[in-house]
Amino acid sequence: MPVRDGYAPWLALGRVNGLGGVGFKKLTAHFADPTRALFASASELEQVEGLHRDVIDGLANFSAWVAVEDELRRARDAGIDIVPFSDPRYPERLRAIADPPPCLYLKGALTAEDQKAVAIVGSRSASDYGRRVARDLARGLASLGFTVVSGMARGIDGMAHESALQAGGRTIAVLGSGVERAYPPEHEGLYRRIGEQGAVISELPLGTRPMAFNFPARNRLISGLSLGVVVVEATEKSGSLITAASALEQGREVFAVPGEVGASRSRGAHRLIRQGAKLVENVDDIVEEIAPQLVRRTGGVRQPPQRMLPPNAAEETRKIFALLQENSLQVDQVIERSGLPPAQVLEILLDLELQGFLRQAPGKVYSAEKSG
Amino acid sequence: MPVRDGYAPWLALGRVNGLGGVGFKKLTAHFADPTRALFASASELEQVEGLHRDVIDGLANFSAWVAVEDELRRARDAGIDIVPFSDPRYPERLRAIADPPPCLYLKGALTAEDQKAVAIVGSRSASDYGRRVARDLARGLASLGFTVVSGMARGIDGMAHESALQAGGRTIAVLGSGVERAYPPEHEGLYRRIGEQGAVISELPLGTRPMAFNFPARNRLISGLSLGVVVVEATEKSGSLITAASALEQGREVFAVPGEVGASRSRGAHRLIRQGAKLVENVDDIVEEIAPQLVRRTGGVRQPPQRMLPPNAAEETRKIFALLQENSLQVDQVIERSGLPPAQVLEILLDLELQGFLRQAPGKVYSAEKSG
Numbered sequence: 001m002p003v004r005d006g007y008a009p010w011l012a013l014g015r016v017n018g019l020g021g022v023g024f025k026k027l028t029a030h031f032a033d034p035t036r037a038l039f040a041s042a043s044e045l046e047q048v049e050g051l052h053r054d055v056i057d058g059l060a061n062f063s064a065w066v067a068v069e070d071e072l073r074r075a076r077d078a079g080i081d082i083v084p085f086s087d088p089r090y091p092e093r094l095r096a097i098a099d100p101p102p103c104l105y106l107k108g109a110l111t112a113e114d115q116k117a118v119a120i121v122g123s124r125s126a127s128d129y130g131r132r133v134a135r136d137l138a139r140g141l142a143s144l145g146f147t148v149v150s151g152m153a154r155g156i157d158g159m160a161h162e163s164a165l166q167a168g169g170r171t172i173a174v175l176g177s178g179v180e181r182a183y184p185p186e187h188e189g190l191y192r193r194i195g196e197q198g199a200v201i202s203e204l205p206l207g208t209r210p211m212a213f214n215f216p217a218r219n220r221l222i223s224g225l226s227l228g229v230v231v232v233e234a235t236e237k238s239g240s241l242i243t244a245a246s247a248l249e250q251g252r253e254v255f256a257v258p259g260e261v262g263a264s265r266s267r268g269a270h271r272l273i274r275q276g277a278k279l280v281e282n283v284d285d286i287v288e289e290i291a292p293q294l295v296r297r298t299g300g301v302r303q304p305p306q307r308m309l310p311p312n313a314a315e316e317t318r319k320i321f322a323l324l325q326e327n328s329l330q331v332d333q334v335i336e337r338s339g340l341p342p343a344q345v346l347e348i349l350l351d352l353e354l355q356g357f358l359r360q361a362p363g364k365v366y367s368a369e370k371s372g
Numbered sequence: 373m374p375v376r377d378g379y380a381p382w383l384a385l386g387r388v389n390g391l392g393g394v395g396f397k398k399l400t401a402h403f404a405d406p407t408r409a410l411f412a413s414a415s416e417l418e419q420v421e422g423l424h425r426d427v428i429d430g431l432a433n434f435s436a437w438v439a440v441e442d443e444l445r446r447a448r449d450a451g452i453d454i455v456p457f458s459d460p461r462y463p464e465r466l467r468a469i470a471d472p473p474p475c476l477y478l479k480g481a482l483t484a485e486d487q488k489a490v491a492i493v494g495s496r497s498a499s500d501y502g503r504r505v506a507r508d509l510a511r512g513l514a515s516l517g518f519t520v521v522s523g524m525a526r527g528i529d530g531m532a533h534e535s536a537l538q539a540g541g542r543t544i545a546v547l548g549s550g551v552e553r554a555y556p557p558e559h560e561g562l563y564r565r566i567g568e569q570g571a572v573i574s575e576l577p578l579g580t581r582p583m584a585f586n587f588p589a590r591n592r593l594i595s596g597l598s599l600g601v602v603v604v605e606a607t608e609k610s611g612s613l614i615t616a617a618s619a620l621e622q623g624r625e626v627f628a629v630p631g632e633v634g635a636s637r638s639r640g641a642h643r644l645i646r647q648g649a650k651l652v653e654n655v656d657d658i659v660e661e662i663a664p665q666l667v668r669r670t671g672g673v674r675q676p677p678q679r680m681l682p683p684n685a686a687e688e689t690r691k692i693f694a695l696l697q698e699n700s701l702q703v704d705q706v707i708e709r710s711g712l713p714p715a716q717v718l719e720i721l722l723d724l725e726l727q728g729f730l731r732q733a734p735g736k737v738y739s740a741e742k743s744g
Binding site for chain 2: 132266267280
């Protein structure tokens with residue numbers, strides 16, 4: 001007898017024949033609680049707009065409850081969490097995509113900070129140059145409080161996770177296989193540390209082996225979790241280009257790091273740039289582009305302009321704000337005049353902007369908001 | 373007594389105090405023969421729209437005819453030609469800019485083919501990578517019949533000229549000093565070969581030493597002669613960025629070659645790309661962008677579509693045209709199906725397009741024009 005509450009129905013939705021993220025989204029639009037679809041009659045299901053016949057059959061005939069219960073037990077034993085679509089921990093940005101998974105398997109924890117996430121993806125056979133750039137970008141983003149998302153593959157992905165961890169930041173690995181095991185195996189140690197300091201997630205049932213055909217679908221979760229995707233090295237057939245395409249579909253920013261002409265690993269990134277991806281040299285180039293998006297997301301409405309910093313604001317924050325109340329300044333000028341480390345200046349500027357104290361004009365010129 | 377005909381008045385215009393290319397352009401708009409300005413009264417000159425007082429004085433008081441005559445003699449002795457603005461050899465594209473020089477000093481020859489010119493410029497302290505890219509682009513352009521324009525400086529410029537010559541193509545060096553002498557001195561041999569197989573030109577009187585302040589003005593001639601400017605390696609303070617800016621002002625295409633992030637030599641090129649310059653990996657990327665401009669220039673009006681090739685068309689041309697009458701094809705497909713060398717295919721496609729036999733759609737898809 002199936003349980004009607006708890007996680008089981010969510011896991012079950014992930015096992016219904018023919019039901020993918022798009023079909024699931026249709027269920028969420030029709031049922032207040034999409035797991036009700038599992039207990040609905042075929043004629044009830046026929047009312048769901050655009051639901052395919054095979055999905056209706058799959059739902060109506062679903063019977064794999066034993067496997068679901070078994071999986072729940074295995075998850076419990078392995079310390080793996082389940083995050084259903086209805087769970088407040090389910091990442092808000094991922095919930096908004098056209099084909100979200102019914103639930104996520106989670107090793108580690110998802111936090112509110114992870115709303116501020118940027119993906120770094122690239123070639124498995126990365127060059128020293130690519131690794132170095134991935135390292136610098138991941139460190140820089142982590143030190144500004146961004147969560148670094150990637151696919152835990154060899155090469156660029158692994159370097160991105162590793163560098164975020166080393167900078168003391170958060171990182172999320174999205175696997176194209178069951179979340180209970182590290183893939184690739186040589187990333188066992190990395191996998192464990194990500195689980196402790198960030199999150200390893202997957203939409204695939206426990207025990208799913210790493211099959212190449214699962215990777216493109218996985219890539220939509222990498223972009224779906226992120227404000228933007230940075231492609232560091234990619235051949236013209238790289239999976240990173242799929243992640244970039246997903247990002248575009250989902251309305252996320254696409255960034256690409258150039259490299260030497262003639263290197264096949266740069267060709268994918270160069271193609272993206274020609275198609276309109278932003279050319280990235282450093283973290284500034286990324287933050288500049290996504291800061292407005294972060295501002296827009298602050299409750300949907302921008303904070304009213306304020307003139308007074310809160311009484312508990314740090315001395316460095318006061319210093320920078322005071323400078324900008326005198327003059328509009330470019331980032332470089334703020335760094336120079338404040339005498340503070342560039343990374344700290346960038347973080348403070350971003351925070352002040354998000355809180356509505358600063359306004360950013362083109363050319364990275366910041367000025368203090370006037371009180372209303 | 374000054375000569376009233378021949379080259380002397382043109383050389384004199386180049387020596388009038390305060391008269392630059394912009395002022396000269398005003399004279400061309402007012403006088404059918406701009407050298408008449410030298411013999412006009414101050415009150416006549418006051419009729420010229422927008423002519424500055426100091427230029428009027430400079431023209432009215434011009435007296436350096438001895439120096440001009442002396443220069444003419446030196447030019448004759450050194451085998452240097454003078455190409456006045458009114459001369460049919462004066463490059464048509466250069467004549468169209470806002471501030472053309474009254475005359476060019478020329479070592480070598482300017483030909484009708486030079487209308488199809490592309491500039492390649494970049495850092496004097498180029499890397500091996502930059503030199504390699506400059507070489508490949510110059511060779512490729514030369515083998516497609518483009519004249520390669522540059523500034524004969526060390527590094528990228530020298531490599532561009534050298535490679536165009538080696539590919540049997542034409543090349544034009546624009547100097548920021550008197551045209552009678554090679555600058556830099558180690559390019560003596562290159563200078564001589566360019567004079568034999570192309571042209572060395574300058575707007576500066578003979579004997580002008582290479583002074584840094586003349587180089588920005590020289591750069592407007594490099595872009596002015598060209599359909600587009602390719603920047604290969606450039607720091608953020610590079611003169612190549614001035615050439616790129618001139619190109620934009622003159623409505624010419626700007627191309628930039630990316631490189632590794634973090635290398636200061638790539639920073640200028642990356643900035644250009646972010647500002648909208650086209651990222652270039654190979655000659656195709658350049659030709660694709662300027663082909664429509666070449667077409668527009670063919671008498672101002674596109675040739676009416678034709679279905680029949682002329683009876684004297686080469687066998688390879690017939691083969692490619694036949695392929696495209698069957699199907700629209702991408703360049704790669706044309707190369708594959710024709711079995712011809714890529715450079716030859718590109719040249720034939722370009723020629724057929726210019727002659728109105730082919731139409732190019734986005735994505736480099738070519739198709740035969742239907743007969744009207």
